[in-house]
Structures are given as C-alpha cells and as structure tokens.
Amino acid sequence: MDSPLRPTTSLFQILVTFFLLFFLGLKEVESLGINYGQVANNLPPPEKVLQLLHALKITKARIYDTNPQVLTTFANTNIELIVTVENQMLATLCDQQQALQWVTSHIRPYFPATNITGIAVGNEIFTDENMSLMTYLVPAMVSIHTALVKTGLSQYIQVSSPNSLAVLANSYPPSAGSFRTDLNEIMQQFLQFLANYKITFLD
Numbered sequence: 001m002d003s004p005l006r007p008t009t010s011l012f013q014i015l016v017t018f019f020l021l022f023f024l025g026l027k028e029v030e031s032l033g034i035n036y037g038q039v040a041n042n043l044p045p046p047e048k049v050l051q052l053l054h055a056l057k058i059t060k061a062r063i064y065d066t067n068p069q070v071l072t073t074f075a076n077t078n079i080e081l082i083v084t085v086e087n088q089m090l091a092t093l094c095d096q097q098q099a100l101q102w103v104t105s106h107i108r109p110y111f112p113a114t115n116i117t118g119i120a121v122g123n124e125i126f127t128d129e130n131m132s133l134m135t136y137l138v139p140a141m142v143s144i145h146t147a148l149v150k151t152g153l154s155q156y157i158q159v160s161s162p163n164s165l166a167v168l169a170n171s172y173p174p175s176a177g178s179f180r181t182d183l184n185e186i187m188q189q190f191l192q193f194l195a196n197y198k199i200t201f202l203d
C-alpha cells in the first residue's frame with residue numbers, strides 16, 4: 001500500500017508514552033487512557049490500533065477530532081472514547097444552533113454503538129498562541145452541553161476541556177497552586193461551568 005496524502009484529521013498514532021508504559025510492563029494497563037496524536041508520518045489504520053488496544057487490554061482512548069473512520073472502527077468494542085472539538089471550531093460552536101448541528105452530525109450517529117464517553121472541547125487552549133480561543137471556551141462548552149441535553153446524550157457524554165499544567169503559574173507546593181493571573185477570569189468561568197455540571201477537570 002502506498003501512502004497517499006490524507007487530511008491530518010484522519011491521522012492518528014499511539015504516543016510514545018504508550019510504548020513506554022507497555023515496555024515497563026505496568027500491571028494496570030486497563031485503567032490507563034491512551035491519547036492518539038494527530039500528526040505523524042507512519043500511521044497505523046484504526047483497525048490495527050484497535051487490535052493493539054485489545055491485545056493490551058486498553059479500554060480508554062482519546063482522539064483529537066471526531067474522525068468518522070475511527071468512530072466507526074471503534075463501534076461495538078469495549079473501548080471508551082473521548083473525542084475532541086478542534087480548536088478552530090470553538091468560535092462557531094458558541095452558537096447554540098451550530099452546536100446542536102455539530103452534535104447531531106458528529107456524535108449522534110455513532111452513539112451508542114461507539115461508546116463515546118466524553119467530548120473534550122478544544123485542545124490545550126490555555127497554552128495556545130491564539131489567546132482569543134479562551135474567550136470561546138466556556139460558551140462553546142455550554143452550547144455543546146445544551147446540545148447533548150437536547151439530544152438525550154448528556155447523561156452518557158461529559159463535556160470538558162483538557163488543559164496542560166502550564167495553566168498553573170505556581171504548582172509547587174501543590175497547596176500554593178494557582179492559575180496564571182492573566183487567566184484568572186476565564187478559569188473562574190471554566191471552573192464554575194465544571195462545578196455546575198459536576199464535570200471533572202480532565203488531565
């Protein structure tokens with residue numbers, strides 16, 4: 001098989017961490033989540049990844065988009081999947097109607113055959129160069145959550161946003177941990193949202 005150019009959204013790979021954990025022979029692999037990166041040169045097809053996950057008894061995975069090919073491949077398996085709203089979609093999905101349409105077309109058709117358990121809204125947007133993304137985060141999360149309620153999926157699928165620890169200006173000692181001051185306002189909104197919907201802070 002030659003390797004035709006494919007759109008990056010259809011690409012994914014297993015992170016190095018995964019192999020490290022594997023070779024370290026950690027026991028409780030089942031409880032680990034696996035992240036598929038989006039950019040790679042040699043990408044195994046979803047079927048191969050699925051085989052690998054099965055072989056290693058991994059049951060949780062996250063993808064960095066809502067690639068239909070991956071969602072379809074993971075149907076009727078024991079894999080719990082967290083999908084991601086791409087950063088460039090955040091502004092659009094603040095709109096309630098757009099969010100409903102997004103959930104209806106990107107999530108609804110695949111659930112429950114594919115066990116989508118979470119929607120990560122954006123990827124590490126607090127550390128993205130584009131600061132305007134932050135202002136869209138909470139509104140987009142609220143819209144998507146509302147869309148999940150409307151489509152009857154909210155009890156199965158959680159909304160959150162994975163954030164790197166870079167948002168912590170001062171993470172040691174932990175008791176002194178605080179968010180970067182320039183992020184205070186947005187983080188407050190964000191944490192309020194999580195509290196309102198009893199959602200956990202991923203990552």
Ligand SMILES: *[C@@H]1O[C@H](CO)[C@@H](O)[C@H](O)[C@H]1NC(C)=O
Pocket residue numbers: 087088089090091130132133
């Ligand atoms: C930042 O993101 C917003 C919303 O997606 C977009 O409209 C804008 O063009 C982006 N700015 C830059 C500098 O990429």
Ligand SMILES: *[C@@H]1O[C@H](CO)[C@@H](O)[C@H](O)[C@H]1NC(C)=O
Pocket residue numbers: 078080112115117
């Ligand atoms: C999907 O995952 C959830 C969370 O672990 C679990 O409760 C549920 O039974 C799973 N659904 C299916 C169809 O496997």
